Amino acid sequence: MPAKPQKKVNNMTDLTRDLFLELDRTDVLAPFRDEFHLPDGMIYLDGNSLGVMPKVASARAQDVVAREWGQDLITSWNKNGWFHLAEKIGDKIAGLIGAAPGEVMACDATGINLYKLLFMALDLRPDRKIIVMEGSNFPTDNYMAQGLIQQLDRGHEIYFVEQEAILAAITEEVAVVCLTQVHYKTGHLHDMAAITEKAHQVGALIIWDLCHSAGALPVDLNGCHADFAVGCGYKYLNGGPGAPAFIFVAKCHQGKARQPLTGWWSHAAPFAFEQDYRPADNIWQTLTGTQSILALSVLECGIDITLRADMAKVRDKSKALCDYFIGLTDQHCDGFGFSLASPRDGDGRGSQISLNHPKGFAIMQALIAENVIGDFRAPDIMRFGFTPLYTRYIDIWDAVMCLKNIMEKELWLNPEYDQPTAVT
Numbered sequence: 001m002p003a004k005p006q007k008k009v010n011n012m013t014d015l016t017r018d019l020f021l022e023l024d025r026t027d028v029l030a031p032f033r034d035e036f037h038l039p040d041g042m043i044y045l046d047g048n049s050l051g052v053m054p055k056v057a058s059a060r061a062q063d064v065v066a067r068e069w070g071q072d073l074i075t076s077w078n079k080n081g082w083f084h085l086a087e088k089i090g091d092k093i094a095g096l097i098g099a100a101p102g103e104v105m106a107c108d109a110t111g112i113n114l115y116k117l118l119f120m121a122l123d124l125r126p127d128r129k130i131i132v133m134e135g136s137n138f139p140t141d142n143y144m145a146q147g148l149i150q151q152l153d154r155g156h157e158i159y160f161v162e163q164e165a166i167l168a169a170i171t172e173e174v175a176v177v178c179l180t181q182v183h184y185k186t187g188h189l190h191d192m193a194a195i196t197e198k199a200h201q202v203g204a205l206i207i208w209d210l211c212h213s214a215g216a217l218p219v220d221l222n223g224c225h226a227d228f229a230v231g232c233g234y235k236y237l238n239g240g241p242g243a244p245a246f247i248f249v250a251k252c253h254q255g256k257a258r259q260p261l262t263g264w265w266s267h268a269a270p271f272a273f274e275q276d277y278r279p280a281d282n283i284w285q286t287l288t289g290t291q292s293i294l295a296l297s298v299l300e301c302g303i304d305i306t307l308r309a310d311m312a313k314v315r316d317k318s319k320a321l322c323d324y325f326i327g328l329t330d331q332h333c334d335g336f337g338f339s340l341a342s343p344r345d346g347d348g349r350g351s352q353i354s355l356n357h358p359k360g361f362a363i364m365q366a367l368i369a370e371n372v373i374g375d376f377r378a379p380d381i382m383r384f385g386f387t388p389l390y391t392r393y394i395d396i397w398d399a400v401m402c403l404k405n406i407m408e409k410e411l412w413l414n415p416e417y418d419q420p421t422a423v424t
């Protein structure tokens with residue numbers, strides 16, 4: 001892709017629509033947008049919840065259904081590479097998160113993978129009883145840990161701490177530290193290298209949840225010597241609703257800890273059909289059973305696009321989109337009761353901006369009615385996610401002008417926008 005100069009604007013007080021159009025004209029990532037299906041007229045700022053469909057995904061799904069399943073049937077496990085698909089896609093994801101081939105599998109849901117890893121980490125630290133987690137983390141992580149220690153019933157405890165207290169909470173009693181790198185509500189970005197180092201200094205292990213990192217920013221698991229990680233496929237990897245998640249186990253831990261869900265796919269020789277369980281001693285030990293080939297095939301479409309992008313440029317654009325969103329809301333939405341829930345400093349956050357507002361739910365419904373799509377997280381957080389591969393600079397301008405109009409005209413007061421929805 002030809003490198004074009006990127007116009008930099010530091011002055012956030014003099015922003016015009018023309019400037020945003022110019023930024024799009026000089027954006028080296030702009031051509032990627034054509035690879036995604038974006039409905040006409042929609043400004044989609046929710047790729048941190050569900051990524052947009054790659055255009056090739058529907059043809060790929062059709063091919064898997066009609067040819068691989070319809071025609072080739074069972075022979076597809078060998079002929080069309082189904083048996084190795086989870087590993088093949090895992091290897092591709094490895095390229096996005098600083099892992100090596102053979103360290104990642106694409107499989108199951110994030111929560112299930114986290115359960116496996118927590119069990120494995122505790123198995124490697126049998127004399128320690130403490131798990132350090134962030135209380136405000138996405139709840140499934142905490143729920144899975146709570147469920148696991150209850151089932152183990154061996155006296156484990158979870159210390160829930162928040163951001164600034166994390167490093168101090170990592171002491172020599174701690175077995176495992178389990179954190180999400182980018183906070184799902186605020187977008188706060190943890191320092192992976194520093195926290196991992198602290199965990200290792202005291203002999204603890206670390207598990208990173210990369211749900212809001214993979215595909216959104218450069219991640220260097222092996223550069224930080226991380227032990228374990230999980231993440232999902234449906235956000236910044238654009239793998240489709242309910243896409244398979246992924247699981248990372250550093251080479252040094254493979255085959256050394258027990259994985260609790262001992263299904264046949266994690267056996268050392270699944271097609272030997274032995275009576276007794278013998279675990280694989282490589283990344284296959286993280287599998288449990290047969291994966292959805294349709295879902296994996298569609299996930300691969302999103303990953304293939306992301307792999308062609310320069311993650312450093314993705315990160316630069318992500319920070320710029322977020323900075324402009326903050327700059328415009330400061331300038332145009334001041335006095336309407338919003339406060340910034342995300343870090344103002346781009347280095348300290350992922351690829352989303354969250355605003356607090358006591359009427360955030362209704363305001364978000366009003367935005368959605370205007371075809372500006374973000375989401376809401378109780379009690380008062382409006383989230384706007386930016387996926388640099390398809391989000392344009394002009395989308396930022398248009399979204400904030402739409403928000404301003406909704407606030408000025410009090411459109412959010414429409415009682416329709418106060419109706420609860422199943423998914424917010």
Ligand SMILES: Cc1ncc(COP(=O)(O)O)c(C=O)c1O
Binds near residue numbers: 109180245
């Ligand atoms: C940090 C984090 N972990 C886990 C999940 C969900 O995991 P699962 O794939 O098990 O539904 C999410 C969903 O948004 C998330 O934000």
